[in-house]
Amino acid sequence: MISTTTVKETQFTEQFRNLLKSETNDDLRRLREEAFAAFSLMGFPTVKNEDWKYTNVAPLLNSQWSATSGNDDAAVDQRFDQLKAFNFRRNGFTALNLAFADLKVVHIAKETSLAEPIELMFVADENTAIFPHVLVIAEAGSKATIVESYDSPGKSFTNSAIQVIVGDNANITHYRVQRDGIDAYNVGTTEVSLGRCSRYDSTNINLGSALSRHDIDLKFTAEGGEAFVDGLYMLNGSQHHDTHSIIDHQVPNCTSHQTYKGVLNDTSRGVFNGKVFVRENAHGTDAQQSNKNLLLSDNARVDTKPQLEIFNDDVKCAHGATVGQLEEEELFYLLTRGLPMTLAKNLLTYGFAEEVINKIGIESIKSELDAAVLNRLGAEI
Amino acid sequence: MLLEVRDLHAGIDGKEILKGLNLQVKKGEVHAIMGPNGSGKSTLSKVLAGHPSYEVISGEVLFEGNNLLELEPDERAREGVFMAFQYPVEVPGVSNSQFLRLAYNQKAKHHGQDELDPLEFNDYLKEKAKVVEMSSEFFKRSVNEGFSGGEKKRNEILQMAVLEPKLAILDETDSGLDIDALRIVAEGVNTLRSSENAIILVTHYQRLLNYIQPDFVHVLAGGKIVKEGGKELAIELEEKGYDWVKGAAGSK
Numbered sequence: 297m298i299s300t301t302t303v304k305e306t307q308f309t310e311q312f313r314n315l316l317k318s319e320t321n322d323d324l325r326r327l328r329e330e331a332f333a334a335f336s337l338m339g340f341p342t343v344k345n346e347d348w349k350y351t352n353v354a355p356l357l358n359s360q361w362s363a364t365s366g367n368d369d370a371a372v373d374q375r376f377d378q379l380k381a382f383n384f385r386r387n388g389f390t391a392l393n394l395a396f397a398d399l400k401v402v403h404i405a406k407e408t409s410l411a412e413p414i415e416l417m418f419v420a421d422e423n424t425a426i427f428p429h430v431l432v433i434a435e436a437g438s439k440a441t442i443v444e445s446y447d448s449p450g451k452s453f454t455n456s457a458i459q460v461i462v463g464d465n466a467n468i469t470h471y472r473v474q475r476d477g478i479d480a481y482n483v484g485t486t487e488v489s490l491g492r493c494s495r496y497d498s499t500n501i502n503l504g505s506a507l508s509r510h511d512i513d514l515k516f517t518a519e520g521g522e523a524f525v526d527g528l529y530m531l532n533g534s535q536h537h538d539t540h541s542i543i544d545h546q547v548p549n550c551t552s553h554q555t556y557k558g559v560l561n562d563t564s565r566g567v568f569n570g571k572v573f574v575r576e577n578a579h580g581t582d583a584q585q586s587n588k589n590l591l592l593s594d595n596a597r598v599d600t601k602p603q604l605e606i607f608n609d610d611v612k613c614a615h616g617a618t619v620g621q622l623e624e625e626e627l628f629y630l631l632t633r634g635l636p637m638t639l640a641k642n643l644l645t646y647g648f649a650e651e652v653i654n655k656i657g658i659e660s661i662k663s664e665l666d667a668a669v670l671n672r673l674g675a676e677i
Numbered sequence: 678m679l680l681e682v683r684d685l686h687a688g689i690d691g692k693e694i695l696k697g698l699n700l701q702v703k704k705g706e707v708h709a710i711m712g713p714n715g716s717g718k719s720t721l722s723k724v725l726a727g728h729p730s731y732e733v734i735s736g737e738v739l740f741e742g743n744n745l746l747e748l749e750p751d752e753r754a755r756e757g758v759f760m761a762f763q764y765p766v767e768v769p770g771v772s773n774s775q776f777l778r779l780a781y782n783q784k785a786k787h788h789g790q791d792e793l794d795p796l797e798f799n800d801y802l803k804e805k806a807k808v809v810e811m812s813s814e815f816f817k818r819s820v821n822e823g824f825s826g827g828e829k830k831r832n833e834i835l836q837m838a839v840l841e842p843k844l845a846i847l848d849e850t851d852s853g854l855d856i857d858a859l860r861i862v863a864e865g866v867n868t869l870r871s872s873e874n875a876i877i878l879v880t881h882y883q884r885l886l887n888y889i890q891p892d893f894v895h896v897l898a899g900g901k902i903v904k905e906g907g908k909e910l911a912i913e914l915e916e917k918g919y920d921w922v923k924g925a926a927g928s929k
């Protein structure tokens with residue numbers, strides 16, 4: 297027998313066996329087993345894997361995690377096909393997520409508009425690993441806002457997945473705010489599929505964690521869809537964040553916009569990899585992508601790679617990436633009006649990030665973020 | 678004495694631009710500084726404001742009797758030195774009102790006065806905006822971003838009105854203003870003029886000095902003040918051109 301698993305993976309084997317004992321749903325048990333087998337085979341990604349080239353997850357694997365999983369959401373039964381559609385073979389993390397999945401279903405009925413946002417908050421205890429897996433099904437013509445937040449204070453490992461199915465003419469606004477503590481590890485995957493003439497507007501804020509990784513995989517499955525996949529990562533100390541996103545125009549006449557901004561201080565490190573595919577028959581596609589980075593220190597670093605792969609001529613596409621520093625003349629201007637250096641830098645940083653912050657429609661999140669940016673260098677305002 | 682510049686030599690990138698400049702400004706006075714392009718007027722303004730790229734080689738600058746040159750630009754501002762930029766800088770993503778409130782509160786805090794919350798400040802700002810007849814539509818917009826040349830200059834004077842400096846150095850605030858805007862800005866400056874503050878007007882045009890009557894006119898050429906006089910000097914300059922004073926400098 298050839299074993300490809302290493303010590304790092306085996307810590308989950310025993311815990312997985314225990315979990316299976318309490319799994320009463322046969323379909324789910326088989327799916328979990330299949331996912332765990334995939335995990336055992338793949339192991340965790342290493343920097344030799346092109347998609348993980350800049351993100352070394354070794355520190356996360358050198359710790360011992362106690363895996364926690366809740367009871368299955370009864371509604372999963374009816375949504376089993378959608379759960380099965382989750383691409384758990386993407387990598388070791390997605391496979392492990394499905395194996396241990398703490399399942400929850402959010403169903404937004406046809407033609408209903410929810411006034412209040414749906415709040416999904418995930419908090420892992422010290423030294424535990426959590427595996428939230430949420431299925432969001434927005435039926436045709438529905439409208440809702442989802443607030444997905446990660447708030448683990450201590451050393452913990454969050455490995456999450458969310459599948460969002462946006463029905464025909466449905467309109468989903470999705471905020472994902474990751475503000476785990478500075479010793480936390482956070483790996484998450486967002487899968488989105490958009491139906492006919494639907495709209496999906498997401499804002500992904502990454503502030504916390506020692507090491508975080510977010511994969512976004514969005515597909516248009518019918519014509520007329522529009523998606524915004526925007527984000528901000530703001531890193532201090534030796535924080536590391538990696539966003540990998542795929543926006544797949546498989547069908548004609550869809551529009552996607554992506555604005556990602558990064559603010560990197562100290563010795564932090566950011567990675568942005570954004571692929572936009574425009575498939576052969578996807579005429580009338582409009583795809584805009586940009587990633588802008590502000591380095592506040594000489595020792596911070598970012599690796600950015602926006603990629604457009606276009607297989608159709610009748611499209612409107614633009615993409616670009618920049619890495620820059622604060623403008624000296626702007627800084628001097630603010631100083632001459634009496635703002636101390638740290639406040640002046642914070643204000644310019646705020647100006648840089650403003651485009652993403654200001655699209656946040658929930659005042660509590662927006663003001664928290666305003667304060668986080670304006671106070672980040674320790675200046676009182 | 679509010680400002681005293683003694684034998685100032687300063688430059689940039691190893692090039693000496695100010696070559697022994699002297700200037701004395703008392704509270705309540707308005708000084709005009711005129712002079713040909715490249716003579717060092719903006720250099721003087723930036724040295725007084727504390728621009729980090731400029732290097733003071735020798736000489737002294739005293740503000741209310743204290744060494745101004747050892748203060749950081751933001752400290753100078755809080756002490757009451759203000760420079761209106763010849764080319765105001767755009768600050769994307771930062772709203773005018775947010776910026777002005779932060780600036781106002783920093784100064785208030787420094788002088789032990791009450792800071793204003795956004796609502797209180799908004800009322801204060803509306804009052805100040807009347808000085809330059811600026812519509813409140815400009816408060817929400819990013820600082821100078823997309824402003825026309827004239828709007829930027831007006832915004833500089835709005836900042837001056839909000840910060841109430843003891844010494845305001847206005848570097849060619851009149852350039853790029855249309856006739857009406859020039860009158861409005863000039864009237865604004867006159868409103869802000871008091872026995873407690875002083876203004877240095879850097880300008881190329883006698884026109885501005887018809888509106889804002891200076892107490893003294895200085896001609897800067899080759900990094901030095903080469904001629905000084907009252908407001909009639911500006912009229913004479915307009916007629917005779919700078920060759921006349923440059924000649925005078927040469928014969929000195």
Ligand SMILES: Nc1ncnc2c1ncn2[C@@H]1O[C@H](COP(=O)(O)OP(=O)(O)OP(=O)(O)O)[C@@H](O)[C@H]1O
Nearest residue numbers: 689690692694712713714715716717718719720721
């Ligand atoms: N980085 C630099 N290196 C060398 N020379 C410089 C530099 N910056 C400015 N100068 C020179 O310094 C001189 C003085 O410039 P300054 O801007 O002070 O002139 P000014 O009197 O304000 O002119 P204007 O009336 O055109 O505004 C000019 O000759 C300019 O070219």
Ligand SMILES: [Mg+2]
Nearest residue numbers: 718719720763
């Ligand atoms: Mg000049």
